[in-house]
Amino acid sequence: MSQTTLIDTLAKLVSENRNPNTMQIDTLSTLEIVEKMNQADAEVPVAIHKELPHIAKAVDAIYHAFTQGGRLIYIGAGTSGRLGVLDASECPPTFSVDKEMVVGVIAGGKEAMFQAQEGAEDSLTLAEQDLKALVLTAQDVVVGIAASGRTPYVIGGLKYANDMQATTISISCNPNSDIASNADIAISPIVGPEILTGSTRLKAGTAQKLVLNMLSTASMIKIGKVYQNLMVDVKPTNKKLVARAVRIVMQATDCDEHSAKALLEEAEMNVKLAIMMQLSGKNRVQAATLLSQQQGFIR
Secondary structure (H helix, E strand, O other), rough: OHHHHHHHHHHHHHHHHHOOHOOOOOHOOOHHHHHHHHHOOOHHHHHOOOOOHHHHHHHHHHHHHHHOOOOOEEEHHHHHHHHHHHHHHHHHHHHHOOOOOEEEEEEEHHHOOOOOHHHHHHHOHHHHHHHHOOOOOOOOEEEEEEOOOOOHHHHHHHHHHHHHHOOOEEEOOOOOOOHHHOEEEEEOOOOOOOOOOOOOOOOOHHHHHHHHHHHHHHHHHOOOEEEOOOOOOOOOHHHHHHHHHHHHHHHHHHHHHHHHHHHHOOOOOOOOHHHHHHHHHHHHHHHHHHHHHHOOOOO
């Protein structure tokens, strides 16, 4: 794509337009600047609300993939890629899932997490190589994330995922985007122009983060990783999380701290198993059998 063509393309994107409410932001006081930012951020949940039916459809697709042994794979470049990696990296400690179950792939690899490798996003074939390295299958779900909706890296990845018959989902902040046209399910929260023209790490990035929160969290709820509103599959890997595990057992079973600690010790720090032991009155082996019969659901 020539420079002139790219300029014309960007000019048509909502996310690249100038925000009329912030044309004088460089003349404002500090308080006025952050007030403008806060006002702009308030538009994000409204835009996401309109996309909830599509988000729910995406969650159901991810849930189905999980039940079939498939994975949730995020692909993106720059800020979008970093957000995908962030969401994926939070799943193992929060829900005790294998690190391969939710995977974040960023254009340019791990180095791009800390230092911009923006040129990597221009490749239509790099994402295909990255997905091949993961041995993508038809059981997987690939979520392409790009605020602009036109990132070549993401487009190429979605096309390859479609060829492999994986389920594809797009997250973009522009209507009728290229990545949306290459996805089975398109999620497009239109948050409008940024307070700094084209700086999509702002409202667009916030929108993407909120959508990713929904995709991973709702999917984990649906596979039994949550009881009531408690993270019963949390891994107590540090002092804070050990304390949280004790509180979770107490909150789920109405037992005291001493009992909760004893249950966790007997359950070898398996929070869900400790809760099932207390609620069912069964011993460790019997409670583990109950959980297995219920596919890990305490209810």
